[in-house]
Amino acid sequence: MYRSHSCGELRIADTNKEVTLAGWVQKSRDKGFMVWVDLRDRYGITQLIFDESRTDAAIMQQAKSLGREFVIQVKGQVIERESKNANMPTGEIEVLVSELELLNESQIPPFTIEDDTDGGEDIRMKYRYLDIRRNPVKNALLFRHKVTQEVRNYLSSLDFCEVETPYLIKSTPEGARDFVVPSRMNPGQFYALPQSPQTFKQLLMVAGMDRYFQIVKCFRDEDLRADRQPEFTQIDCEMSFIEQEDILDVFEGLTRHLLKKIHNLDISKFPRMTFDEAMRKYGNDKPDIRFGMEFGELNAVTQHKDFAVFNHAELVVGIAVPHAAGYTRKQIDELIEWVKRPQVGATGMVYCKCEADGSFKSSVDKFYDQEDLAKWAAATGAKAGDLILVLSGPTLKTRTQLSALRMELGNRLGLRKPHEFAPLWVIDFPLLEWDEESARYHAMHHPFTSPKPEDMHLLDSDPGKVRANAYDLVLNGNEIGGGSIRIHDKETQALMFKHLGFSTEEAQEQFGFLMNAFQYGAPPHGGLAFGLDRLTAILGGQETIRDFIAFPKNNAGRDVMIDAPSSIATAQLDELNIGLKNK
């Protein structure tokens, strides 16, 4: 061992001890007759002191030559500092160095190894191995480890068994976003990397494993939106002989356990909201309920006057922005421009100031009188001093726009507090989703999601209204998990395929393997998967996942550190029986 203690360990009680430390030179100050070096390792920083009157001249000289990020080992005595630093755990002591060994030199790092670095995203990613030396990234990785350990301990204590499912699996016809892997031993054939272990976890239920989980990498070759990764990690779970309520119980328990263990927060029963309610109140199936600004539907109180824009709209809907009645015309115009950006897509926005004196001032005063506007305030819950913002148009589109505005305002007004946690179950998702392009219904989750028995009769008459035993766990406006109860009987499954527009042959071709397995005694089962990257980021009080992944890829799916993907040798292609197109 190169050290007797870590750099985060020594305290005043260790005074006079002879210690050996090893680590990186964080920084040094050379006062001529004295040199101080901050020595850093994963566990902290300890100040070293070299002093002309007490330190050997050769060592003194060596200390003066140390550059940033040099790796050294020192021996010395723990002494009490003259000027203590209350901001660091080791701030009461320093080590008077008697021996110094240079273990390795370092080139000057391309950015400073500080909490607030001068390095931009690109350079930090290229030198990720230096970026990880910085506390924010290092701590994010340590935090992730803690989260996964707690997840594993909690689920194991409930008899869940972690089972590793294969990574080299089979591409499916609908697997357009599969990464594939040519097989050298089986020329012309390919494995696929799993988009999720969905099939395997259901097979494990058929296999009687009863309670399965796995923290597992999944792969999706899709065009990357911001903050998506081609490889990502799921906490994947499945249970047998359970109903929806049991799954919600277990994973609410898991989330509560994490919040308790990590933030010492006690959160009682999570609120639940149906998909319909979430859409109505927040325009969003993953609402951030840390703050209000619930939607107020205004059709009833706006469509009786001559304002054609509202009268022709399927939906008129508003929110009350707290304490914003004082916004200037310029501020309001900026908000109007914001919702008109193509990313949001509104055509305009109406506002109404709820003045302190109880009167109202709106951009549509020509059409609506004080009595009308009072009803708007009532519907949106606006109080004196608030600002009502109103959008109108097709229902889904308008809700989505207003939701974007609500979230933006939540951010701007500091209502989305990173260390406040507001979990929420969104339940009763629709079973089917209309797809404009193929002009047919698709399974909103996947074709094995079970419909609610009481809605089955709607499958023919009003398929879009059929609700599923499907649920999402939402945390602070992010979907962190989702799942469903699966169909386990073949009659329901056949019915589903029919309504999804699969012929018996197509269903057999695409899902036959699992359906065959189901013929050997499939138990009732269901499950859920958490996105670990996002869960960890949100629990860590952040919204971007990148620092919670040790070696992330950029938006082009590239690892800029190792420069992957890259071309490979023709000989290697030959051996795999493949060739490049257009070559």
Add this chain to the structure above:
Amino acid sequence: MYRSHSCGELRIADTNKEVTLAGWVQKSRDKGFMVWVDLRDRYGITQLIFDESRTDAAIMQQAKSLGREFVIQVKGQVIERESKNANMPTGEIEVLVSELELLNESQIPPFTIEDDTDGGEDIRMKYRYLDIRRNPVKNALLFRHKVTQEVRNYLSSLDFCEVETPYLIKSTPEGARDFVVPSRMNPGQFYALPQSPQTFKQLLMVAGMDRYFQIVKCFRDEDLRADRQPEFTQIDCEMSFIEQEDILDVFEGLTRHLLKKIHNLDISKFPRMTFDEAMRKYGNDKPDIRFGMEFGELNAVTQHKDFAVFNHAELVVGIAVPHAAGYTRKQIDELIEWVKRPQVGATGMVYCKCEADGSFKSSVDKFYDQEDLAKWAAATGAKAGDLILVLSGPTLKTRTQLSALRMELGNRLGLRKPHEFAPLWVIDFPLLEWDEESARYHAMHHPFTSPKPEDMHLLDSDPGKVRANAYDLVLNGNEIGGGSIRIHDKETQALMFKHLGFSTEEAQEQFGFLMNAFQYGAPPHGGLAFGLDRLTAILGGQETIRDFIAFPKNNAGRDVMIDAPSSIATAQLDELNIGLKNK
């Protein structure tokens, strides 16, 4: 929840309770007026009873119609059994059924779901989801979970941080056995799946993570020998600021922890053996030391007579087979034929019986007298009643042959007891290995393995004699882990590349990325990786890994259950910018 209790839970103390159980019909016995059904779930089996005098006629009828592996839910009362079964935990009770719901039917399974099944390997693999219902496979998976949990708890308690390294990495020129993944977004470019996270774990040390581990899938596209998998799991570890002794300490501690937690075995300090000694005593760098039969080198006591075979041999070496002096001529001939099989490749074998009366009877009595043979006995440690078997020829080849024979005899004589555990460190591996094909030295482990400082001077004069700071952990004759201290300074690294025959340019091209990272303050570091599949199998008292993997592939790298790999659509190939050769 479909049940109030599991099928492994009820005891005599539960008598009279009303319970709900759910599971699979293991078997049923129909005595006409009475029907018994064994109901099985992951946790055990509970006997259900249906009785004409106490059970509703309709339910009675339904019970009679239940087939094997049907999935049912029952409600009923726990009653004391008339004839108890001491062999099952629930054997004192049964459940008198009052309600029965058929949850799912099952086709007749293609093999019996019993500990000893009538299904062959192929059919069991094809229906692995049924095979896992069998106790031996189910228990192996539960056991694997327990092992990984204990590994994670132990390493976490020592400040190791589990970090997920990427799966989509870069193919390296020497990565002939890389699986590659075409990138759709980066046409003509490929990711590679990691053969191990070696580069990344060393980068994590450069990054200051100090103590890293990961239980991680690795991939190798090699022709599969028996009991190898194209995807396999490693417990991968790396530490900074340590010496070899520290690594041996930590992972000896881990292994001891597992043996204690799993088998309640206390094993004191693991013995250590140099590579040279292992080769000399056991002809093998992973000796099974659960039994003796150490090699006795016989050159000194055989090469002074007229037996040309021995006189011309580089090595004459024997083992004493305990209590085998009574072997018949036929038995001995069979052993001679066994070593002459091409898989072993000996040209012949000499034997010497150590008779009970202290005399000797050998197949070469013509050349050696009793006094000579007494020396053989002394060298091999043979006692009266033992049988000495002697091979001769080139040193390495002969040792390998005799090692194969020793292991075979260990098996035949029942000396390799599955529930006896004999760990062993093999240390001081050679740094370099001569490769006949390329007529040069190769790194035995990898090119970053550090040579022993005291052997550095031999690099020029006798490279094959240079020992490395490399070590294997051997358990019961299997290498379960191995690793090394890495080179962290560029002078030694440059020297190594020179001796491995890399030009500066070649070294830069193949290893430049890691070498560059090392210029920013690489700490002294080293590590180790365990093969989880094998470790688990051996801890579970077995030698084959297949049942400890939920969904293994066969020797052709195929998953016969899902039928992967398989061909994919031309459209998909097009989108990936690749095509098949010879098409």
